[in-house]
Amino acid sequence: MSAASSTMVLLVSCPDRQGIVAAVTDFIARLHGNIVDLEQHVAREDQRFFMRLEFELEGGTVPIEEFPRAFQPVAERFEMEWDLRDPSRRQRMAIAVTREPHCLYDILARCRSGEWNVEVPLVFANREDLRHVAEQFGVPFYVFPITPETREAQERCELELLERERVDFVVLARYMQILSPQFIRRYPNRIINIHHSFLPAFAGPRPYHAAFERGVKIIGATSHYVTEVLDDGPIIEQDVVRVSHRDSVEDMIRKGRDNEKVVLARAIRAHIEHRIIVYRNRTVVFH
Amino acid sequence: MSAASSTMVLLVSCPDRQGIVAAVTDFIARLHGNIVDLEQHVAREDQRFFMRLEFELEGGTVPIEEFPRAFQPVAERFEMEWDLRDPSRRQRMAIAVTREPHCLYDILARCRSGEWNVEVPLVFANREDLRHVAEQFGVPFYVFPITPETREAQERCELELLERERVDFVVLARYMQILSPQFIRRYPNRIINIHHSFLPAFAGPRPYHAAFERGVKIIGATSHYVTEVLDDGPIIEQDVVRVSHRDSVEDMIRKGRDNEKVVLARAIRAHIEHRIIVYRNRTVVFH
Amino acid sequence: MSAASSTMVLLVSCPDRQGIVAAVTDFIARLHGNIVDLEQHVAREDQRFFMRLEFELEGGTVPIEEFPRAFQPVAERFEMEWDLRDPSRRQRMAIAVTREPHCLYDILARCRSGEWNVEVPLVFANREDLRHVAEQFGVPFYVFPITPETREAQERCELELLERERVDFVVLARYMQILSPQFIRRYPNRIINIHHSFLPAFAGPRPYHAAFERGVKIIGATSHYVTEVLDDGPIIEQDVVRVSHRDSVEDMIRKGRDNEKVVLARAIRAHIEHRIIVYRNRTVVFH
């Protein structure tokens, strides 16, 4: 959890075959590494194997820098897609907002309280409304007003800013603009959105109004990675709140806000802790 | 709750105006009636008033038979749609099924245990599969095999049966046939369906398969009155269950079953206890 | 909802008898008042009647100042305990904290966003830890370090401060000191606490540790009015979060925090909107 720990996370996805777990855990054992946590999953319908392995090599026979090279033969043998992540590295998270402050407040309060191993170098927005929130937490706030004509140029500026600030991933905390495919492709599975409905129900704008119209008895929120198809990316987390005929649209919006905050926070945490593997537009989210 | 009680339920829906509650409760007081329960709701967006009033006239100045005539002036003054129901009257509920036994078992066990003030004169089906369940509970079981060619004739037989058995309402307990508009119009707001998804998500067939494909983290069930538009009627009750990447379609089906049973049972209970008013394809479900 | 509205809230508790609703609604109707919302409840086991009535007298025949005198005969006839509240009056809420920032951040963000019709004249604490949070939101922060010897004197200072600042009610947002009976009696049913367990389970200190030890599969949080018996006051709101063997005490604390925030916020809102009647150490919380 802390920077002092030398724990590493190995994420693996490969065709399911005999002996994968044995091969990997044996490999770690030979390096005198210590497995701290292991979670595996087999998607039977796809014959696909997934694993998240948290281990430490302290006192091991191989320094972590040489792990990838040493691991390569195992990876090749099982045709693995794999990734080695260092949880002690503090990731840099940008937040995009428009007018609704609740998610922004919640995220910044968590960051300030040290709940996540993350830095927030900047908040960006298409309006001025929430500048005071960012500034209250001492975080630089950038505004890129977007019209159909200016979108392309503005997004270029945004991307430059993100690059300059070495941003690892972006959180859309009720950001009410649609990102272009160019933008999205720069951060594959690294843009997390919160949509204020239980997707796939009520995709698109004004989901609480649509939920009210339909007369549902439960409303939801969905956090997902952004893909080029609107509100269609791999779902990371969802949760719901009960409503009744007594709840007006405004009540739904109010109850929904508390749900959105929590759902988005859980998704951010899973991302930061390298718990997510995306496969076929779905997610494996290890505990 | 019991047949001995002389409680009556008055359901009212009318344009919202000053003085409705006062007029109605004053009317009851003048009859020396006693209000046992009162719940009201104003749908502000529609300027519509709804009320459920449970009262008893024992020792009152007017016998219940004369209530409607006496109440008429109040009703007219406020342009009420209203309904007087006698909870002590045991309603007759038909159940339609196909292959899945869980809802049928659950409903019949509740009826047998006396949980609801209801009788089940018959179960009907389009297949033989669940005959043993109905017979185990001593309930007559009728099969109407349906093909595109026979549908019309078979539905006529079904309707005759329901009429002959003086059925008050029909529960589709995972009945996998689509009812014709003719059938539905005979039982307006008196056919209750359980759909195995969180509507409006995953309407239509095989919702658990669709939910699995989309990678949702929560699955649901929806109980609604059947209207001529498939899976689109007024929602009475919904609930959800959490799932994860570990759950196969089969796991979702299994977890979903427990949810379906409870959601359907809650809807049936609300219907039996005269707690539901339908308005603009939505429901007001009083506590 | 807004200060412009002249809506008033009448809270009533009295022995259950025939004609109460009729008498009250008729009284309002005679004043040409308009009932905006009415919710009533009869606690059968206690033969006790409760009502929350929201009404407006705009254009009525009696100014609101004269309402109490006019209503007195009705109240006496039914032996009512009653209270007339003005939702447009902005209440003054003090917050007490110790070390945990999550509830404080959440409350202050809601206040700043205008979610509640409330003012926060001050935060007080027994330690310095959270001064930065209060100051970030521009709210005065007072520290009263408490030891067994200083408790009495410090509480006197606290009470003077609360009085000077005309505080209406106090929220203990993870305040880790036990208030004296003297303090509590000054704010009967006006001190709201959040306890980080599902009361009555795990009353007292370190409830998450106790929950972990016992091996529960669900943890909870409870918001209640403070009475002289520790963790025993009337419960306003509770909610829970699922845990498993995989959750360490630290995981429970983390998951619990999100639950505590929401449970406390719901209780505060119910209090601010005059939705709570306390009776026999239980609460009636109108919708």
Place this chain on the structure above:
Amino acid sequence: MSAASSTMVLLVSCPDRQGIVAAVTDFIARLHGNIVDLEQHVAREDQRFFMRLEFELEGGTVPIEEFPRAFQPVAERFEMEWDLRDPSRRQRMAIAVTREPHCLYDILARCRSGEWNVEVPLVFANREDLRHVAEQFGVPFYVFPITPETREAQERCELELLERERVDFVVLARYMQILSPQFIRRYPNRIINIHHSFLPAFAGPRPYHAAFERGVKIIGATSHYVTEVLDDGPIIEQDVVRVSHRDSVEDMIRKGRDNEKVVLARAIRAHIEHRIIVYRNRTVVFH
């Protein structure tokens, strides 16, 4: 899942050390076995390692009969407590009841529908009330009326019956008698109880009445293994239902019943599928 499959389940509990997973998975790989599912957990506070491994040896180099002997060296090296289970073996489950039918109906309906790989050779009770339910499902029903004087003798008869019927485990489906320590010791971690509260709150009799008295906003149910301390055994599963001031004790009992059924069914399923390891009066319940 089916009897045809030759999948085996290995349950392991041992002190946490380097190399356990590698040793076990390597052992399976050497036998040319195939790991179907692997879940492990480390209880850090106890330095204890737990694992559930599902594997098949079809076409392996060692027949399953010889697995235990072959595995012994690995087990000894890591000081394992371990157990090899055959999921294809149909376990024999006895059910004990008193008066409440809902859990019994639910369990028998699941068994009849083939939801679980289990047989029910008998239901026993201390009263006649539910004989008709058991007989409806064709299950033998035995009554052992129990008074303080007859308890010892009756329990002896019960145990003889259970033995004669080769019962693997016992489910107390709202059985309102306290089992003697002698009885409990014969089925360690093999007697599953459903308690109708959210333990440890409201242990003992009449928990819904106690919950009502306390004014809680949520009620629960707890399924646990029976130990010699009443309502104190290792918790397998819990769930809750929301209530409000509107719910009488009878409403709580009714809502609670649906919760009890589901909680008990989930616990039974986890037991049948060999997903539970008990350690220090807590359970590890693998997914």
